[in-house]
Amino acid sequence: MKRCLDEAYPNAECELDFSTPLELLVAVILSAQCTDVRVNRTTPALFARYRTAADYAGADRTELEEYIRPTGFYRNKATSLLKLGAALLERHDGEVPDTLDDLVKLPGVGRKTANVILGEAFGLPGITVDTHFGRLVRRWGWTAEQDPVKVEFAVGELFPRKDWTMLSQRVIWHGRRICHARKPACGACPLARDCPAFGEGPTDFDEAAELVKGDERDHLLAMVSQR
Protein backbone atom coordinates (compact mmCIF):
# COMPACT_ATOMS: atom_id res chain seq x y z
CA MET A 1 0.00 0.00 0.00
CA LYS A 2 2.84 2.34 0.77
CA ARG A 3 4.28 2.04 -2.77
CA CYS A 4 0.86 2.89 -4.11
CA LEU A 5 0.67 5.96 -1.87
CA ASP A 6 4.11 7.08 -3.04
CA GLU A 7 3.06 6.76 -6.66
CA ALA A 8 -0.29 8.48 -6.14
CA TYR A 9 1.09 11.50 -4.27
CA PRO A 10 4.75 12.02 -5.23
CA ASN A 11 4.55 15.72 -4.43
CA ALA A 12 2.53 15.66 -1.23
CA GLU A 13 3.67 18.42 1.06
CA CYS A 14 2.58 20.62 3.91
CA GLU A 15 -0.17 22.93 2.71
CA LEU A 16 0.35 25.59 5.35
CA ASP A 17 2.12 28.72 4.11
CA PHE A 18 5.25 29.66 6.07
CA SER A 19 8.79 30.89 5.57
CA THR A 20 10.43 30.24 8.96
CA PRO A 21 10.19 27.56 11.66
CA LEU A 22 8.40 30.04 13.93
CA GLU A 23 5.83 30.81 11.24
CA LEU A 24 5.22 27.10 10.72
CA LEU A 25 4.87 26.53 14.45
CA VAL A 26 2.29 29.32 14.71
CA ALA A 27 0.44 28.08 11.62
CA VAL A 28 0.23 24.53 12.96
CA ILE A 29 -1.09 25.76 16.31
CA LEU A 30 -3.76 27.75 14.47
CA SER A 31 -4.63 24.75 12.29
CA ALA A 32 -6.27 22.79 15.13
CA GLN A 33 -9.87 22.11 14.13
CA CYS A 34 -9.52 24.51 11.23
CA THR A 35 -8.87 24.05 7.51
CA ASP A 36 -5.47 24.97 6.08
CA VAL A 37 -7.16 27.28 3.58
CA ARG A 38 -8.51 29.36 6.44
CA VAL A 39 -5.19 29.35 8.28
CA ASN A 40 -3.47 30.55 5.11
CA ARG A 41 -5.98 33.37 4.76
CA THR A 42 -5.28 34.41 8.35
CA THR A 43 -1.51 34.18 8.63
CA PRO A 44 -0.23 36.84 6.17
CA ALA A 45 -1.51 39.71 8.31
CA LEU A 46 -0.51 37.91 11.50
CA PHE A 47 3.04 37.23 10.32
CA ALA A 48 3.43 40.83 9.18
CA ARG A 49 2.41 42.07 12.62
CA TYR A 50 4.26 39.47 14.74
CA ARG A 51 7.68 38.50 13.44
CA THR A 52 9.62 37.17 16.44
CA ALA A 53 9.08 35.17 19.60
CA ALA A 54 9.38 38.46 21.49
CA ASP A 55 6.54 39.91 19.42
CA TYR A 56 4.22 37.10 20.53
CA ALA A 57 5.44 37.23 24.13
CA GLY A 58 4.70 40.94 24.33
CA ALA A 59 1.51 40.94 22.28
CA ASP A 60 -1.65 42.65 23.44
CA ARG A 61 -4.02 39.73 24.01
CA THR A 62 -7.09 41.41 22.56
CA GLU A 63 -5.27 42.48 19.43
CA LEU A 64 -3.74 39.03 18.96
CA GLU A 65 -7.18 37.44 19.36
CA GLU A 66 -8.56 39.67 16.63
CA TYR A 67 -5.89 38.50 14.21
CA ILE A 68 -6.52 34.80 14.80
CA ARG A 69 -10.28 34.76 15.50
CA PRO A 70 -11.36 33.18 12.20
CA THR A 71 -9.35 30.05 12.99
CA GLY A 72 -11.57 29.17 15.94
CA PHE A 73 -10.55 28.34 19.55
CA TYR A 74 -9.07 31.80 19.41
CA ARG A 75 -8.82 32.41 23.15
CA ASN A 76 -6.96 29.15 23.74
CA LYS A 77 -4.77 29.74 20.72
CA ALA A 78 -3.96 33.30 21.80
CA THR A 79 -2.96 31.98 25.23
CA SER A 80 -0.76 29.37 23.56
CA LEU A 81 0.94 31.95 21.33
CA LEU A 82 1.59 34.36 24.22
CA LYS A 83 3.08 31.62 26.39
CA LEU A 84 4.89 30.11 23.45
CA GLY A 85 6.67 33.38 22.72
CA ALA A 86 7.71 33.69 26.37
CA ALA A 87 8.91 30.08 26.55
CA LEU A 88 10.94 30.38 23.35
CA LEU A 89 12.64 33.49 24.71
CA GLU A 90 13.28 31.95 28.10
CA ARG A 91 14.50 28.52 27.08
CA HIS A 92 15.67 28.73 23.49
CA ASP A 93 16.94 32.24 22.89
CA GLY A 94 13.85 33.03 20.81
CA GLU A 95 14.49 30.18 18.36
CA VAL A 96 12.35 27.12 17.64
CA PRO A 97 14.05 23.99 19.06
CA ASP A 98 14.64 20.96 16.84
CA THR A 99 14.04 18.02 19.18
CA LEU A 100 10.78 16.31 20.04
CA ASP A 101 11.49 16.60 23.77
CA ASP A 102 12.00 20.36 23.66
CA LEU A 103 9.10 20.94 21.26
CA VAL A 104 6.46 19.08 23.28
CA LYS A 105 7.39 21.05 26.39
CA LEU A 106 6.37 24.27 24.65
CA PRO A 107 2.93 25.67 25.52
CA GLY A 108 0.31 24.66 22.98
CA VAL A 109 2.58 22.12 21.32
CA GLY A 110 1.62 18.44 21.52
CA ARG A 111 3.19 15.47 19.77
CA LYS A 112 1.33 16.01 16.53
CA THR A 113 2.46 19.62 16.22
CA ALA A 114 6.00 18.75 17.32
CA ASN A 115 6.32 16.04 14.67
CA VAL A 116 5.12 18.42 11.95
CA ILE A 117 7.84 20.90 12.92
CA LEU A 118 10.54 18.21 12.97
CA GLY A 119 9.61 16.99 9.52
CA GLU A 120 8.75 20.21 7.73
CA ALA A 121 11.04 22.76 9.33
CA PHE A 122 14.08 20.63 10.13
CA GLY A 123 13.92 17.63 7.80
CA LEU A 124 14.00 15.20 10.75
CA PRO A 125 11.88 12.03 10.86
CA GLY A 126 8.50 12.38 12.53
CA ILE A 127 5.17 10.59 12.27
CA THR A 128 2.30 13.04 12.39
CA VAL A 129 -0.76 11.36 13.87
CA ASP A 130 -3.62 13.74 13.28
CA THR A 131 -7.27 12.90 12.80
CA HIS A 132 -6.66 11.80 9.19
CA PHE A 133 -3.63 9.65 9.91
CA GLY A 134 -5.33 7.75 12.71
CA ARG A 135 -8.50 7.17 10.73
CA LEU A 136 -6.69 5.91 7.63
CA VAL A 137 -4.21 3.55 9.25
CA ARG A 138 -7.06 1.99 11.22
CA ARG A 139 -9.12 1.58 8.07
CA TRP A 140 -6.15 -0.09 6.44
CA GLY A 141 -5.67 -2.40 9.39
CA TRP A 142 -2.12 -1.16 10.02
CA THR A 143 -3.06 -0.85 13.68
CA ALA A 144 -6.21 -0.99 15.79
CA GLU A 145 -4.91 1.49 18.37
CA GLN A 146 -7.02 4.56 19.10
CA ASP A 147 -4.49 6.45 21.20
CA PRO A 148 -2.43 8.71 18.88
CA VAL A 149 0.85 7.95 20.65
CA LYS A 150 0.27 4.20 20.35
CA VAL A 151 -0.61 4.69 16.67
CA GLU A 152 2.63 6.63 16.20
CA PHE A 153 4.73 3.85 17.73
CA ALA A 154 2.88 1.04 15.96
CA VAL A 155 3.24 2.62 12.51
CA GLY A 156 6.81 3.63 13.28
CA GLU A 157 7.63 -0.06 13.65
CA LEU A 158 6.37 -0.75 10.14
CA PHE A 159 8.64 1.68 8.26
CA PRO A 160 12.22 2.96 8.42
CA ARG A 161 12.68 6.39 9.99
CA LYS A 162 13.70 7.97 6.70
CA ASP A 163 10.18 7.31 5.36
CA TRP A 164 8.27 8.70 8.31
CA THR A 165 7.86 12.30 7.20
CA MET A 166 6.81 11.65 3.60
CA LEU A 167 4.56 8.82 4.70
CA SER A 168 2.79 11.17 7.11
CA GLN A 169 2.36 13.79 4.41
CA ARG A 170 0.98 11.33 1.90
CA VAL A 171 -1.40 9.65 4.32
CA ILE A 172 -2.78 13.01 5.41
CA TRP A 173 -2.95 14.25 1.81
CA HIS A 174 -4.92 11.13 0.88
CA GLY A 175 -7.22 11.57 3.86
CA ARG A 176 -8.06 15.12 2.89
CA ARG A 177 -8.78 14.42 -0.75
CA ILE A 178 -10.07 10.88 -0.99
CA CYS A 179 -10.40 8.88 2.21
CA HIS A 180 -12.79 11.23 4.00
CA ALA A 181 -14.15 10.54 7.47
CA ARG A 182 -17.74 10.20 6.43
CA LYS A 183 -17.99 9.44 2.75
CA PRO A 184 -14.66 8.04 1.57
CA ALA A 185 -14.22 8.39 -2.20
CA CYS A 186 -13.57 4.70 -2.76
CA GLY A 187 -14.21 4.98 -6.51
CA ALA A 188 -11.27 7.37 -6.89
CA CYS A 189 -8.94 5.58 -4.49
CA PRO A 190 -5.65 4.24 -5.83
CA LEU A 191 -5.37 1.97 -2.77
CA ALA A 192 -8.79 0.37 -3.18
CA ARG A 193 -7.46 -3.01 -4.27
CA ASP A 194 -5.67 -3.51 -0.95
CA CYS A 195 -8.11 -1.70 1.32
CA PRO A 196 -10.17 -3.70 3.83
CA ALA A 197 -12.65 -0.81 4.00
CA PHE A 198 -13.25 -0.58 0.24
CA GLY A 199 -16.93 0.01 -0.41
CA GLU A 200 -17.66 2.14 2.63
CA GLY A 201 -18.06 5.07 0.24
CA PRO A 202 -19.22 5.52 -3.37
CA THR A 203 -17.37 3.28 -5.80
CA ASP A 204 -18.19 5.17 -8.99
CA PHE A 205 -15.19 7.32 -10.01
CA ASP A 206 -17.07 10.44 -11.06
CA GLU A 207 -19.19 10.46 -7.95
CA ALA A 208 -16.24 9.70 -5.69
CA ALA A 209 -13.77 12.15 -7.24
CA GLU A 210 -16.07 15.15 -7.11
CA LEU A 211 -13.62 17.10 -4.97
CA VAL A 212 -10.48 16.28 -6.93
CA LYS A 213 -9.69 18.47 -9.91
CA GLY A 214 -7.25 18.98 -12.75
CA ASP A 215 -3.99 17.08 -13.15
CA GLU A 216 -4.46 15.36 -9.83
CA ARG A 217 -7.79 13.99 -10.99
CA ASP A 218 -6.25 12.73 -14.25
CA HIS A 219 -3.43 11.04 -12.36
CA LEU A 220 -5.85 9.32 -10.00
CA LEU A 221 -8.09 8.23 -12.86
CA ALA A 222 -5.09 6.69 -14.61
CA MET A 223 -4.11 4.80 -11.46
CA VAL A 224 -7.63 3.70 -10.66
CA SER A 225 -8.33 2.46 -14.17
CA GLN A 226 -5.41 0.03 -14.03
CA ARG A 227 -5.99 -1.32 -10.56
Added chain:
DNA sequence: ATCCCGAGGG
Protein backbone atom coordinates in the same frame (compact mmCIF):
# COMPACT_ATOMS: atom_id res chain seq x y z
C1' DA B 1 -25.79 18.13 11.83
C1' DT B 2 -20.81 17.24 11.13
C1' DC B 3 -16.28 18.12 10.02
C1' DC B 4 -11.72 20.67 9.95
C1' DC B 5 -3.58 18.37 9.99
C1' DG B 6 -5.38 19.32 18.74
C1' DA B 7 -4.03 20.54 23.32
C1' DG B 8 -4.69 21.26 28.12
C1' DG B 9 -7.26 20.89 32.21
C1' DG B 10 -10.11 18.52 35.63
Added chain:
DNA sequence: CCCTCTGGAT
Protein backbone atom coordinates in the same frame (compact mmCIF):
# COMPACT_ATOMS: atom_id res chain seq x y z
C1' DC C 1 -10.55 9.28 30.54
C1' DC C 2 -13.43 12.63 30.04
C1' DC C 3 -14.53 17.71 28.84
C1' DT C 4 -13.95 22.22 26.79
C1' DC C 5 -12.52 25.54 23.57
C1' DT C 6 -14.42 28.15 18.53
C1' DG C 7 -15.72 29.73 13.77
C1' DG C 8 -16.70 28.67 9.14
C1' DA C 9 -17.85 25.43 5.26
C1' DT C 10 -20.71 21.87 3.56
